[in-house]
Amino acid sequence: EAGVAQSPRYKIIEKRQSVAFWCNPISGHATLYWYQQILGQGPKLLIQFQNNGVVDDSQLPKDRFSAERLKGVDSTLKIQPAKLEDSAVYLCASSSDRTGFPNSGANVLTFGAGSRLTVL
Amino acid sequence: DQQVKQNSPSLSVQEGRISILNCDYTNSMFDYFLWYKKYPAEGPTFLISISSIKDKNEDGRFTVFLNKSAKHLSLHIVPSQPGDSAVYFCAASAGAGNMLTFGGGTRLMVKP
Numbered sequence: 001e002a003g004v005a006q007s008p009r010y011k012i013i014e015k016r017q018s019v020a021f022w023c024n025p026i027s028g029h030a031t032l033y034w035y036q037q038i039l040g041q042g043p044k045l046l047i048q049f050q051n052n053g054v055v056d057d058s059q060l061p062k063d064r065f066s067a068e069r070l071k072g073v074d075s076t077l078k079i080q081p082a083k084l085e086d087s088a089v090y091l092c093a094s095s096s097d098r099t100g101f102p103n104s105g106a107n108v109l110t111f112g113a114g115s116r117l118t119v120l
Numbered sequence: 121d122q123q124v125k126q127n128s129p130s131l132s133v134q135e136g137r138i139s140i141l142n143c144d145y146t147n148s149m150f151d152y153f154l155w156y157k158k159y160p161a162e163g164p165t166f167l168i169s170i171s172s173i174k175d176k177n178e179d180g181r182f183t184v185f186l187n188k189s190a191k192h193l194s195l196h197i198v199p200s201q202p203g204d205s206a207v208y209f210c211a212a213s214a215g216a217g218n219m220l221t222f223g224g225g226t227r228l229m230v231k232p
Contacts, residue, residue, distance in 0.1 A: 004163070033219070042124070042209050042222035043164070056219055091163055106152040106171065107213055109220060111163030 002026065004112035006092050012118045018080035021115045025073070025094030031055075032069055033109060034077050035091040043091055049075065082119045089114040123147045124212050126223035133230050139197040141226050143210035146191065150212035154220065155184060155195050158207045167208075168195070200230045 005024040013019050025032050031050050035043035046065065048055040051072040060067070064083070069075040079086055093109040125144045133139045143153075151172040156164035170177040170184045170193070177184050183196045197204055207227050211220040 035222075040129075040224070042126075042211075042224045044222070045219050048219055093163075106154050106169035107216060107218060107220065108154065108166050108169065111156075111165070113161065113163050 004094055006112035006115050010116050014120050016081040021077045021090050023075045023092030029094035029096050031095045032075050033093040037089045084119050087119045089116045124221050124223040126226045128226050130227040133200045135230055135232050136199045139200045141195040141208050143193045143223050145212050149214035152213045153193050154211045156209045202230050202232050205230045
């Protein structure tokens with residue numbers, strides 16, 4: 001099966017500018033996630049969608065970040081205006097919600113390659 | 121407040137030897153634990169998982185051990201190979217199908 005597609009792979013902007021990232025999950029995966037990974041740290045969840053509804057956006061800085069998932073498939077994450085501390089890799093992931101054997105019942109996320117943002 | 125911690129930022133091991141990566145958690149509601157591997161310029165890829173009803177899960181060269189009383193899990197790689205050199209993240213969730221909380225990662229270097 002095709003993996004999670006993300007674009008652009010790299011983006012360099014100046015602070016106060018805006019940027020948008022796009023994600024196409026694995027076909028049939030109902031749940032989509034956006035994670036932020038700052039250099040040297042683990043991924044941190046920004047927002048989780050179930051189909052086109054938001055499940056969890058408690059860690060999304062809503063004054064500058066927004067995300068949408070139209071028609072329950074593709075998703076976009078926007079930052080406006082960007083700050084220096086937004087420099088990070090933005091990872092999109094999806095899951096099928098079909099937990100159970102053989103993954104011990106765990107919710108296995110499949111990640112895209114990420115979009116690296118540099119804010120100058 | 122970091123709920124999942126990987127206290128060793130890096131680990132160097134000789135090829136053929138055992139690699140042991142450790143992870144601690146604080147949230148007693150976590151009942152599913154996963155390990156992901158990440159190569160540079162790629163997204164994390166799933167490696168192995170364990171639920172809290174078990175204390176060990178094995179998949180080829182990879183074994184994950186869970187000590188619930190100590191809130192500690194470890195990943196053993198035997199034998200280690202140069203291709204195993206990557207950053208390893210442990211992750212946990214409270215309930216099947218729920219969001220994953222990640223640790224900060226451990227960079228493993230396997231020397232030929």
